[in-house]
Structure formats: C-alpha cells, structure tokens
Amino acid sequence: xxxxxxxxxxxxxxxxxxxxxxxxxxxxxxxxxxxxxxxxxxxxxxxxxxxxxxxxxxxxxxxxxxxxxxxxxxxxxxxxxxxxxxxxxxxxxxxxxxxxxxxxxxxxxxxxxxxxxxxxxxxxxxxxxxxxxxxxxxxxxxxxxxxxxxxxxxxxxxxxxxxxxxxxxxxxxxxxxxxxxxxxxxxxxxxxxxxxxxxxxxxxxxxxxxxxxxxxxxxxxxxxxxxxxxxxxxxxxxxxxxxxxxxxxxxxxxxxxxxxxxxxxxxxxxxxxxxxxxxxxxxxxxxxxxxxxxxxxxxxxxxxxxxxxxxxxxxxxxxxxxxxxxxxxxxxxxxxxxxxxxxxxxxxxxx
Amino acid sequence: xxxxxxxxxxxxxxxxxxxxxxxxxxxxxxxxxxxxxxxxxxxxxxxxxxxxxxxxxxxxxxxxxxxxxxxxxxxxxxxxxxxxxxxxxxxxxxxxxxxxxxxxxxxxxxxxxxxxxxxxxxxxxxxxxxxxxxxxxxxxxxxxxxxxxxxxxxxxxxxxxxxxxxxxxxxxxxxxxxxxxxxxxxxxxxxxxxxxxxxxxxxxxxxxxxxxxxxxxxxxxxxxxxxxxxxxxxxxxxxxxxxxxxxxxxxxxxxxxxxxxxx
Numbered sequence: 181x182x183x184x185x186x187x188x189x190x191x192x193x194x195x196x197x198x199x200x201x202x203x204x205x206x207x208x209x210x211x212x213x214x215x216x217x218x219x220x221x222x223x224x225x226x227x228x229x230x231x232x233x234x235x236x237x238x239x240x241x242x243x244x245x246x247x248x249x250x251x252x253x254x255x256x257x258x259x260x261x262x263x264x265x266x267x268x269x270x271x272x273x274x275x276x277x278x279x280x281x282x283x284x285x286x287x288x289x290x291x292x293x294x295x296x297x298x299x300x301x302x303x304x305x306x307x308x309x310x311x312x313x314x315x316x317x318x319x320x321x322x323x324x325x326x327x328x329x330x331x332x333x334x335x336x337x338x339x340x341x342x343x344x345x346x347x348x349x350x351x352x353x354x355x356x357x358x359x360x361x362x363x364x365x366x367x368x369x370x371x372x373x374x375x376x377x378x379x380x381x382x383x384x385x386x387x388x389x390x391x392x393x394x395x396x397x398x399x400x401x402x403x404x405x406x407x408x409x410x411x412x413x414x415x416x417x418x419x420x421x422x423x424x425x426x427x428x429x430x431x432x433x434x435x436x437x438x439x440x441x442x443x444x445x446x447x448x449x450x451x452x453x454x455x456x457x458x459x460x461x462x463x464x465x466x467x468x469x470x471x472x473x474x475x476x477x478x479x480x481x482x483x484x485x486x487x488x489x490x491x492x493x494x495x496x497x498x499x500x501x502x503x504x505x506x507x508x509x510x511x512x513x514x515x516x517x518x519x520x521x522x523x524x525x526x527x528x529x530x531x
Numbered sequence: 532x533x534x535x536x537x538x539x540x541x542x543x544x545x546x547x548x549x550x551x552x553x554x555x556x557x558x559x560x561x562x563x564x565x566x567x568x569x570x571x572x573x574x575x576x577x578x579x580x581x582x583x584x585x586x587x588x589x590x591x592x593x594x595x596x597x598x599x600x601x602x603x604x605x606x607x608x609x610x611x612x613x614x615x616x617x618x619x620x621x622x623x624x625x626x627x628x629x630x631x632x633x634x635x636x637x638x639x640x641x642x643x644x645x646x647x648x649x650x651x652x653x654x655x656x657x658x659x660x661x662x663x664x665x666x667x668x669x670x671x672x673x674x675x676x677x678x679x680x681x682x683x684x685x686x687x688x689x690x691x692x693x694x695x696x697x698x699x700x701x702x703x704x705x706x707x708x709x710x711x712x713x714x715x716x717x718x719x720x721x722x723x724x725x726x727x728x729x730x731x732x733x734x735x736x737x738x739x740x741x742x743x744x745x746x747x748x749x750x751x752x753x754x755x756x757x758x759x760x761x762x763x764x765x766x767x768x769x770x771x772x773x774x775x776x777x778x779x780x781x782x783x784x785x786x787x788x789x790x791x792x793x794x
Contacts, residue, residue, distance in 0.1 A: 226691050227690075227691075228687050228690070228691070253690070254687070254690040254691045255690045255691075255692075255693050255694055255695050255699075256693075257691075259691055260691070260692075261688070261691040263684065263688060265684075267682075267684055267685055267687075267688040269685065269688075269689075269703060269706075269707075270707070271706040271707055271709070272706075280689070280692050280694070280702070281692035281693050281694075283702075284689075284692055284693040284694035284695075284698055284702075285693050328692070332692060332693055
C-alpha cells in the first residue's frame with residue numbers, strides 16, 4: 181500500500197507546494213511550526229479541500245487530479261481521520277460514534293454495533309460504550325476518536341495533532357498507546373504534529389514542512405543530526421535517546437548511561453538533551469556535572485553564531501557551541517574532547 | 532428612576548392586561564363555554580391549521596435556513612430580506628398580497644384554478660397558507676442561527692467517515708441543531724395559532740372552514756363576551772406553555788452550541 185501526492189494549493193497569500201510519498205511500512209510524521217500548512221495538507225489528502233494542481237494517488241487509484249478532472253469526495257475515500265479536536269459527535273453515544281462509519285457504509289445496525297464494541301474492547305473502553313462524548317476524559321475521548329477512525333478499515337490513516345488536546349501526563353500514556361495501535365494498523369499512516377517529542381517518538385520518517393514547503397525529510401536520526409533550518413534545529417535537533425530507567429539513571433539502548441535530576445519510577449524512556457546543554461572541554465572538566473564522557477568530533481556545522489558539533493564515541497550527541505569555543509578548543513574532525521551535561525539538563529519522558 | 536420606569540412598564544404593559552383578562556374570566560362557566568359547538572369547531576380548526584402551517588414551515592424552512600446559513604451566493608441578502616419580510620409586514624398587507632397572488636384572478640391563483648381547479652382564498656387551505664406565510668420566518672431565523680453556530684467540521688468528520696451529504700445532514704447536522712429546530716417550531720406554531728390579520732383578509736371568516744380561534748374571539752367579543760374571554764384564555768395558556776417549553780433561553784438569544792469534549 182502506498183500514497184503518492186503532489187499537493188499544490190493557493191489560499192490568498194498562502195501557497196502550499198509539497199511532494200509526499202508514504203508506504204505502509206513506515207510511519208510518516210509531518211512536523212512544522214503552526215501555520216506551515218500541515219493541517220491543510222491533511223485536509224487535501226482527506227478530500228476536504230480540492231487541489232489546484234498536482235495529484236493524490238492511493239494504491240494506484242487517483243483520488244484527486246485537476247488535470248484529469250478527477251476528484252473523489254471525502255465520503256468515498258478509504259480514509260480514517262483523527263481530528264485535532266477529535267470532533268466526536270456529542271449527540272451520539274461512544275458506541276454510535278464508532279459505529280457511524282460502518283453504518284454509513286451500509287452495514288446493518290446490529291453488525292455495526294457489534295464491530296464497534298470490538299473496537300472499544302481493543303482500545304480498552306468496552307465499559308464506556310453507552311457514555312456520551314462530553315462525559316469522557318481526554319484520554320478516553322482520544323481513544324474513541326482513534327477507534328472511530330479505524331473502524332471503517334481505512335487504507336489511509338490521517339492523524340492531525342492527535343495528542344495536542346491532552347494534558348502532559350495523559351499525553352505520555354496516550355503516546356505509548358498510540359504507538360501500539362499504529363504499529364498494528366496495516367495501512368498508510370500519516371501523523372501531523374508540531375511537537376518534536378511526538379515526532380521523534382513515533383516517526384520512522386519525518387517530513388518537515390515550513391511555509392508550505394518541505395524543508396527536510398528523512399529518518400529522525402538523520403534530521404536530528406543535520407537539521408537544515410533554524411526551526412528544525414530548535415525543535416527537532418535535540419539529542420534524543422531511548423533507554424530504560426535503572427539504578428537512578430537512564431541506561432541507553434546504544435550503550436552508556438545518563439544521570440537525570442527527575443526520573444520516572446522505571447520502564448522504557450526517552451532521554452532528551454538540548455545541544456546547548458552539552459558543554460565541551462579540552463580535558464576532564466572539574467566541578468559538578470554528573471554526566472562526563474570522552475568524545476570525538478565527527479563533524480562541524482556552522483550556522484551563524486552557533487556551531488553544531490556532532491560527537492562520536494560511547495555517547496553520540498550533538499553539542500551546540502559558539503564559534504569562539506570552536507576556536508578555543510581547536511575543534512575539527514577527529515579531535516578528542518570531553519563532553520559534560522548537568523543532571524538537571526537531562527529531560528526524561530516515559531514512552 | 533430607572534427602576535420606577537421599569538416597574539411602571541411591567542405593571543402597565545405586562546401584568547395589567549394579564550390580570551385584567553384573568554380577573555374577568557368566568558371560571559365556573561369555563562368548561563361549558565369551551566364545550567359549545569362553535570367554540571370547539573374554532574379550536575379544532577385552529578389546531579389543524581396551525582399544526583399544518585408548522586409542518587409546512589419545517590419542510591420548506593429548514594432548506595431555506597440551510598441555504599442562508601451554510602452557503603454563499605449572490606443575492607443572498609435579498610433572499611434573507613424576502614424571507615424575513617412577513618415578520619415585519621402588517622399581517623393585513625400580507626393577506627392582501629396573498630389575495631393578489633393566489634386569488635382567482637391572481638398571478639398564481641388563476642393558473643391554479645385553470646389547471647388544477649384549486650382555489651385557495653376563503654378555504655381552510657388558504658388559512659394554512661396565510662399562517663405559514665406569517666409564521667415561517669420564525670423557524671428560518673432560529674434554524675439559520677443554529678446552523679451558523681454549528682462547527683462545520685463535525686459535518687466534515689461525518690464525510691471522512693463515509694457519510695454522503697444527506698446522511699451527514701440526517702445523522703449529524705439535524706440532531707445537533709435539534710434543540711433549535713424544536714424551539715423554532717414552537718415559536719412558529721405559537722405565531723400561526725395567533726394569526727389574525729392575514730387570515731381574515733385572505734381566507735375570510737367562515738365558521739368551520741376559516742374561522743380560527745383569534746377570529747372567533749374577535750367576533751364573539753360583541754355577541755358573546757364570555758366565550759371571547761374563554762377562548763382568549765386558551766390562547767394565553769398556549770403562549771405560556773410555549774414560553775415554558777422553548778425556554779427564555781432561546782428567545783434571549785443564547786446559542787445552541789456543539790458541546791465541547793471535556794479534556
């Protein structure tokens with residue numbers, strides 16, 4: 181299964197021009213600042229906005245192509261959408277919300293309800309089938325929205341900031357759950373977010389959209405190592421490592437450990453370190469930093485007043501320093517340095 | 532000063548007439564008065580005509596409201612003005628206009644007569660037409676306001692779930708504006724029930740055929756004041772009930788919103 185889209189659209193002053201391909205083997209996350217055109221892109225794929233030029237092709241069948249006068253309206257597209265504010269129907273019960281798509285497909289009421297109940301079971305809400313959306317907690321509403329989008333067995337699943345409406349604690353929990361549900365879904369998955377943690381935690385490929393254009397695309401690792409714009413560097417260019425909590429520190433998947441000031445009780449985590457928080461030294465540093473390790477410079481990226489230093493060694497990371505520091509430490513490829521990070525600068529998120 | 536003016540207004544315009552009516556009501560003879568054949572005929576006719584007018588207003592008014600609230604076309608403001616005109620038009624003028632349009636020599640009436648043998652003036656159907664003409668704007672503006680305040684993305688969500696336009700309207704739009712539709716229908720019914728001017732001008736005053744309760748009240752005031760008061764009391768009771776059912780909420784302009792999801 182695959183999606184191939186070339187989206188060109190003009191709305192007043194705003195111009196969207198994006199090429200996007202996705203297969204069922206990957207989870208593509210479209211990230212970008214607010215107003216960059218991410219949501220518009222999803223609306224085009226869903227058929228809620230028609231293209232000015234370009235094409236949207238899903239599994240070889242054309243959904244939208246102005247040159248060929250082809251446009252499949254949203255109700256006839258094999259899609260599922262999780263909207264930013266979820267948009268659960270407030271007048272229908274949770275069960276009827278999930279059954280809505282099945283009923284619209286002409287499946288008899290009893291069968292649609294049975295299948296809806298099956299979906300509610302899968303998202304752990306079997307006992308909430310009769311509740312109305314206004315009675316649900318944020319996390320529950322989120323699960324219902326996902327079940328509703330998946331119930332119709334779509335070939336393309338579109339998620340628009342699916343976790344944005346949740347509070348911080350619920351978001352962590354839901355992100356983990358979302359990852360599990362997305363992994364077991366067989367179609368093409370596209371998720372839009374402005375949250376770098378969400379993008380890094382979920383994506384197998386990240387597409388960065390800014391001002392209606394794709395500025396960068398690639399694996400989370402590649403995007404993080406070589407952010408191509410200020411936005412990417414600031415928001416996605418963080419050091420992000422997977423690991424597990426053990427003995428008061430995070431034991432990283434790639435080897436090495438990081439001490440953090442605040443740790444969850446246990447389990448799998450993501451450790452986030454901002455490049456600005458990684459200090460570089462000519463020799464073993466003195467003082468209080470809890471995380472100190474020897475590293476080797478693998479590359480330098482000059483961006484005006486900031487230089488991104490790619491570090492190799494037992495704890496690969498990106499540090500951001502000033503050009504003066506580069507000069508002072510004589511940083512160049514293959515130069516050995518010492519790196520340090522304060523425990524308070526290591527943010528740890530449960531996955 | 533302001534308080535005194537408000538109290539005076541309340542006394543003179545609102546409480547006064549009400550008390551006046553209730554004070555003169557012959558409570559003991561009321562059942563007998565309401566049981567009189569002419570009174571019962573007028574009541575039955577009023578009920579049939581006003582309910583029919585309400586049904587017609589829903590059938591034609593909801594699509595009109597949708598057109599005004601959910602689409603954009605040139606001349607929309609003209610259409611809105613036309614739809615709302617009966618609200619501000621003196622009902623007698625409305626009746627004259629209806630007569631000129633649907634009368635036997637009228638613009639539309641002559642064709643109705645020639646082709647179908649249908650004559651509307653001075654018939655029960657004419658009463659229904661007059662009441663619909665005067666009352667439908669109440670339904671249109673209430674439903675239009677509800678459609679405007681309904682987030683169109685709910686309908687988009689319905690579409691992405693595979694529901695066509697009609698299914699979306701039936702299963703999403705209509706239930707979500709349901710409270711407003713009910714309120715609009717109640718207002719429309721109350722207005723149709725009280726219709727006098729357009730009815731008497733267009734349909735005349737024939738007992739059992741076009742003599743609705745307001746017409747009967749007007750006539751009885753000279754011949755049988757007690758019956759007039761009894762019938763007035765019925766209309767008053769209906770008005771109070773509608774007010775209670777619709778709630779001052781809708782009349783006071785509170786929007787019927789999509790309920791946000793708690794988070």
